[in-house]
Amino acid sequence: xxxxxxxxxxxxxxxxxxxxxxxxxxxxxxxxxxxxxxxxxxxxxxxxxxxxxxxxxxxxxxxxxxxxxxxxxxxxxxxxxxxxxxxxxxxxxxxxxxxxxxxxxxxxxxxxxxxxxxxxxxxxxxxxxxxxxxxxxxxxxxxxxxxxxxxxxxxxxxxxxxxxxxxxxxxxxxxxxxxxxxxxxxxxxxxxxxxxxxxxxxxxxxxxxxxxxxxxxxxxxxxxxxxxxxxxxxxxxxxxxxxxxxxxxxxxxxxxxxxxxxxxxxxxxxxxxxxxxxxxxxxxxxxxxxxxxxxxxxxxxxxxxxxxxxxxxxxx
Amino acid sequence: xxxxxxxxxxxxxxxxxxxxxxxxxxxxxxxxxxxxxxxxxxxxxxxxxxxxxxxxxxxxxxxxxxxxxxxxxxxxxxxxxxxxxxxxxxxxxxxxxxxxxxxxxxxxxxxxxxxxxxxxxxxxxxxxxxxxxxxxxxxxxxxxxxxxxxxxxxxxxxxxxxxxxxxxxxxxxxxxxxxxxxxxx
Numbered sequence: 001x002x003x004x005x006x007x008x009x010x011x012x013x014x015x016x017x018x019x020x021x022x023x024x025x026x027x028x029x030x031x032x033x034x035x036x037x038x039x040x041x042x043x044x045x046x047x048x049x050x051x052x053x054x055x056x057x058x059x060x061x062x063x064x065x066x067x068x069x070x071x072x073x074x075x076x077x078x079x080x081x082x083x084x085x086x087x088x089x090x091x092x093x094x095x096x097x098x099x100x101x102x103x104x105x106x107x108x109x110x111x112x113x114x115x116x117x118x119x120x121x122x123x124x125x126x127x128x129x130x131x132x133x134x135x136x137x138x139x140x141x142x143x144x145x146x147x148x149x150x151x152x153x154x155x156x157x158x159x160x161x162x163x164x165x166x167x168x169x170x171x172x173x174x175x176x177x178x179x180x181x182x183x184x185x186x187x188x189x190x191x192x193x194x195x196x197x198x199x200x201x202x203x204x205x206x207x208x209x210x211x212x213x214x215x216x217x218x219x220x221x222x223x224x225x226x227x228x229x230x231x232x233x234x235x236x237x238x239x240x241x242x243x244x245x246x247x248x249x250x251x252x253x254x255x256x257x258x259x260x261x262x263x264x265x266x267x268x269x270x271x272x273x274x275x276x277x278x279x280x281x282x283x284x285x286x287x288x289x290x291x292x293x294x295x296x297x298x299x300x301x302x303x304x305x306x307x308x309x310x311x312x313x314x315x316x
Numbered sequence: 317x318x319x320x321x322x323x324x325x326x327x328x329x330x331x332x333x334x335x336x337x338x339x340x341x342x343x344x345x346x347x348x349x350x351x352x353x354x355x356x357x358x359x360x361x362x363x364x365x366x367x368x369x370x371x372x373x374x375x376x377x378x379x380x381x382x383x384x385x386x387x388x389x390x391x392x393x394x395x396x397x398x399x400x401x402x403x404x405x406x407x408x409x410x411x412x413x414x415x416x417x418x419x420x421x422x423x424x425x426x427x428x429x430x431x432x433x434x435x436x437x438x439x440x441x442x443x444x445x446x447x448x449x450x451x452x453x454x455x456x457x458x459x460x461x462x463x464x465x466x467x468x469x470x471x472x473x474x475x476x477x478x479x480x481x482x483x484x485x486x487x488x489x490x491x492x493x494x495x496x497x498x499x500x501x
Contacts, residue, residue, distance in 0.1 A: 019424075026387040026417040033391060033413060034455075036406025041457035047405050054399040058356055066358055141355035141366035141468070142401035143449050143460055148356070175402060182402050187362035189460045210464040212362040 045159075052152070052177035059148050059180035062137040070269075127242045128275040131155045135183075135265060145188035145210065147171070147265055149273070152179045157273050160240060164272050168246035168262030169193065169234060173273065183271075186214055186247070186261050194237035195247050199230050206232060206247055206259055214248055216257040226253040239278035343490040344384045345393060347483060348373040352397045365467045367475035370397050371445055372438065374412050376483040378419045379434055387413045387420075404456035411448050415441050435476060442472045 039046060133151035151157050153176050163170045163183050171191065175182040184191055191208040197219075204219040216232070230250040236243030252258035265271075326334065351369040359366060374393065377385035394409030401408070418441065446465040453460045 022386070022420070023417075026413060026420070029387050029391040029413045030410055030417065033394070033406045033410025037404055037410065037452055037456045040404035040406060041455065044404070044457070047399075051399055051402065054396075058353070058400060061353070062356065062358060135358060137356045137358050139356055139401040140359040140361050141364065141368060141370075142397075142403055143364065143407065143453055143465075144402050144458075145362065145364075146402045147358075185362075190458050209461050210362070210364060211461075 048175065051175045051182075052180075055148060055175060055177035055180040055182060056152070059136050059150055059177075062148070063150055066136065125278060127277070130157060130161065130273045130275055132270060132272045134270050136180075138265075144190070145185045145208065146174070147183045147185055149173075149181050149183055149271060150179070151273060152177045152181050154178050157181045160279075161276055162234075162241045162245070162274050164245055164274060165263035165265065166270075167264075168248070169241065170263055170265050170271050172240055181273075185265055187211065193241065193247055194235045195232040196235040196243070197226070197230055197232055197250075199227070200224050203235055203237065204232075212260075213251065214259040214261060216250065216259055219257075226250055226257055228253055232259060236277055240276050242274065242277040340490050341384060343486060344373075344377040344381060345389055347486045348377070348393045349396060351479070351482075352393070352400055355397075356400055363464050363467050365471055367472040368442060368445065368468060369475065369479055370408070371412065371415060371442065372472060372476055372479040373483060374415060375419065375438060375441055376434075376480050378416050379423075379437070380483070381487070382420070382423075385416060387416045390416045404453070404458060407449060407452050407456065410452060411445050414448065415445060418444070434480075435473070438476045439469075439473055442469055 131151045133149045133155070135147045136150050137148040139146050147170075149157075149163070157173060157176050159173050159176055159181075161173045163172060169186065171183045171185045171188075173181045174184045185208070186193065186206065187208040187210065189208050189210055191206075193206040195204055195206050195216075196202070197204060200221075202220050202224065205217050207215045207217050209215055216226075228251055230253075232247045232250070234241040234243055234245040234247055246262035248259040248261045250257050251260045321330070323331070323334075348370055351373045355366055355369055357366070370393065374385060374390050378390075390412035391409045394407075394412035395405065397403075397408040397412075398405050419437070422437070446469055447462075450460060450462045450465060
């Protein structure tokens with residue numbers, strides 16, 4: 001560098017100014033990102049319209065791109081079906097015999113249950129399918145475990161609906177565009193499913209951990225030992241998931257108990273989006289204000305409300 | 317672009333040609349958008365096992381053509397990635413811009429030719445990305461476990477040469493031969 005001259009050469013000055021400008025822009029951009037993240041913490045549903053538009057862009061492209069792969073996959077499946085057909089048929093026959101015996105016992109139970117419900121006047125909201133659609137894309141590379149389905153607001157799909165596969169629960173919708181929606185899978189760390197352990201009747205939460213297995217947490221009555229093979233079904237608590245949908249099986253009862261999901265979204269190309277079991281009323285304050293005696297909100301939701309305002313889902 | 321005379325000396329036809337060539341400045345950004353789209357492939361794995369293709373794309377363009385991958389562009393690409401993956405808005409945006417800034421800083425301080433040891437650099441950047449994602453997800457109120465992200469580190473490193481090959485291909489299509497031979501600033 002020329003020390004005698006007081007001025008730096010123009011080119012060098014320009015480069016230094018540009019570098020300084022670049023550093024300032026980088027800092028500003030990173031600060032903006034952090035501010036966006038804090039906004040996302042305060043208001044997770046922000047930018048919902050942008051997210052919906054992005055879903056509508058992504059999903060149709062993947063629907064077309066995956067067509068040839070679906071054909072190849074079906075071909076492989078058909079070929080695989082022929083191999084090992086005999087052993088599978090024998091195994092299925094054995095299972096069928098067991099299932100028939102269990103079914104007879106179940107029939108008797110069902111009759112008894114119906115009689116009891118009639119006696120106790122239990123009003124149960126029914127399950128209602130909104131649409132059956134397919135999974136078209138997923139986020140295998142991201143921090144969240146979500147899948148994209150090819151049905152959106154135009155089919156009646158909104159955020160907060162249960163998504164069920166052939167073998168059990170897949171997840172729930174969290175965003176909806178006009179022709180596509182995003183499903184939060186059970187394996188996502190943000191997923192919380194209220195379940196009942198079928199053998200013991202205990203309530204618990206099934207939580208995802210970004211791993212193939214799920215974790216069972218917040219079990220009511222943790223002193224009752226669990227066993228590998230205990231089945232978990234949705235309990236209906238929280239009002240999103242209808243009760244009785246298979247969620248998984250306990251494979252390791254040590255704390256925290258490990259759960260294998262009943263349905264794998266990988267195999268479930270087609271899924272059913274159902275209406276929320278007991279959707280929260282849009283405005284619950286008037287219902288509470290109308291009754292003269294204070295009634296717990298839970299009791300109101302479970303159907304113990306005044307005759308004048310029956311639960312809307314029960315009428316469907 | 318460089319063989320053209322200065323603006324005032326151009327004939328109208330040359331000026332038109334100059335403007336028609338400007339779209340090529342969008343090539344790096346578009347190529348990363350394609351990588352983001354690839355990352356939404358319908359692979360329903362319970363573990364974050366798919367490589368961070370978009371981050372690697374940003375990294376390759378930053379080391380090879382720094383002028384075409386400024387931090388604000390990386391920020392915009394990160395926003396697209398956040399929308400596509402359903403992540404908290406700002407997660408990938410912050411980390412992509414940060415990755416560009418870190419690479420610039422390393423390059424400036426160390427006076428290194430990063431193209432000579434790009435794989436160790438990719439290892440360092442992806443490791444920092446996973447740690448940063450873990451920390452920022454906690455900041456955004458959606459904490460995630462750290463260990464499963466290790467899978468992504470491994471697959472990302474394995475996928476790095478593929479992304480480099482892809483970027484070289486895109487570069488040759490868009491700008492002609494000689495990827496990496498000129499700094500591009």
